[in-house]
Amino acid sequence: MKQMELDVNVDIYDNFSSEYIKVRLTEGALFNEHIESPVVRDFIKDIKSFKRVNVLDVGCGPGVYTKSFYKMGANVVAIDPSETMIDAARKYCGVSSGHGTYNIDFKPVKLMDYHNDRDFYLVLATFMLGYFDDLRSSFKKMEEMLGRSGRIVTSSLHPERLFAVSKNDTGYLSGDNNRNKKYEADFLGKDAVIHLNKYSFEQIFDAASDAGLKVTKMKEPLLPADYNYHDKLKVDFYSRNHSIAVFELKRKSKK
Numbered sequence: 001m002k003q004m005e006l007d008v009n010v011d012i013y014d015n016f017s018s019e020y021i022k023v024r025l026t027e028g029a030l031f032n033e034h035i036e037s038p039v040v041r042d043f044i045k046d047i048k049s050f051k052r053v054n055v056l057d058v059g060c061g062p063g064v065y066t067k068s069f070y071k072m073g074a075n076v077v078a079i080d081p082s083e084t085m086i087d088a089a090r091k092y093c094g095v096s097s098g099h100g101t102y103n104i105d106f107k108p109v110k111l112m113d114y115h116n117d118r119d120f121y122l123v124l125a126t127f128m129l130g131y132f133d134d135l136r137s138s139f140k141k142m143e144e145m146l147g148r149s150g151r152i153v154t155s156s157l158h159p160e161r162l163f164a165v166s167k168n169d170t171g172y173l174s175g176d177n178n179r180n181k182k183y184e185a186d187f188l189g190k191d192a193v194i195h196l197n198k199y200s201f202e203q204i205f206d207a208a209s210d211a212g213l214k215v216t217k218m219k220e221p222l223l224p225a226d227y228n229y230h231d232k233l234k235v236d237f238y239s240r241n242h243s244i245a246v247f248e249l250k251r252k253s254k255k
């Protein structure tokens with residue numbers, strides 16, 4: 001079958017999301033559940049010590065973190081432009097129709113088109129940086145929605161992974177991967193490649209700073225070499241190579 005090239009600006013997730021949702025919700029996704037999630041969960045665990053704090057889940061996808069926030073007692077707004085993802089998240093969180101019933105407000109909208117009616121103590125955007133064409137504006141939009149002591153937690157594929165030398169068609173290593181501004185993501189299936197933005201640490205830190213933010217924490221998780229996961233080759237690789245970067249950002253100065 002001819003490979004289809006998809007535009008991330010239309011709702012590709014509406015057409016190619018079922019496998020992603022299945023893998024994500026059965027905790028089988030190595031990157032998500034085993035490498036990224038332990039760090040993200042550590043960064044957000046304080047939410048359970050507050051009553052009904054406002055949290056925004058940007059690009060909620062199937063709702064894994066949305067549900068965690070709800071269980072921790074937060075008031076959650078979950079946004080995603082894909083209706084399919086919102087439906088899956090609703091089901092996963094046990095919210096059948098409408099919104100608000102379980103202190104989760106689902107909105108089928110992109111970050112830049114979302115109009116907030118409240119400030120947030122936490123804005124979460126996991127596996128999202130590659131979707132933002134203008135990183136500075138996206139950080140600024142999130143910054144403007146933060147309450148006084150609010151913060152952003154976000155994650156991305158690790159720049160080391162995105163900018164590493166790649167094999168060219170003849171199988172030889174090619175050292176010019178730095179020139180490409182986008183990378184091909186095929187996690188929705190081999191027939192559904194999407195082109196996402198590649199950002200270096202310098203670009204991420206500069207965009208955050210331009211948006212009035214500073215990076216207050218950053219982790220580059222590796223798997224322990226003896227990690228209990230069925231695919232031992234992958235464990236070996238990801239215990240030696242970075243795949244994920246997780247950031248916490250706060251305002252540089254008080255509002």
Ligand SMILES: C[S@@+](CC[C@H](N)C(=O)[O-])C[C@H]1O[C@@H](n2cnc3c(N)ncnc32)[C@H](O)[C@@H]1O
Nearest residue numbers: 013059060061080081082085110111126127131
């Ligand atoms: C890789 S998934 C991540 C899902 C979820 N955050 C997680 O960690 O499981 C990316 C999600 O972002 C959504 N998305 C893409 N562009 C977006 C945008 N501009 N604003 C908000 N969500 C967006 C997609 O529809 C998709 O559900």
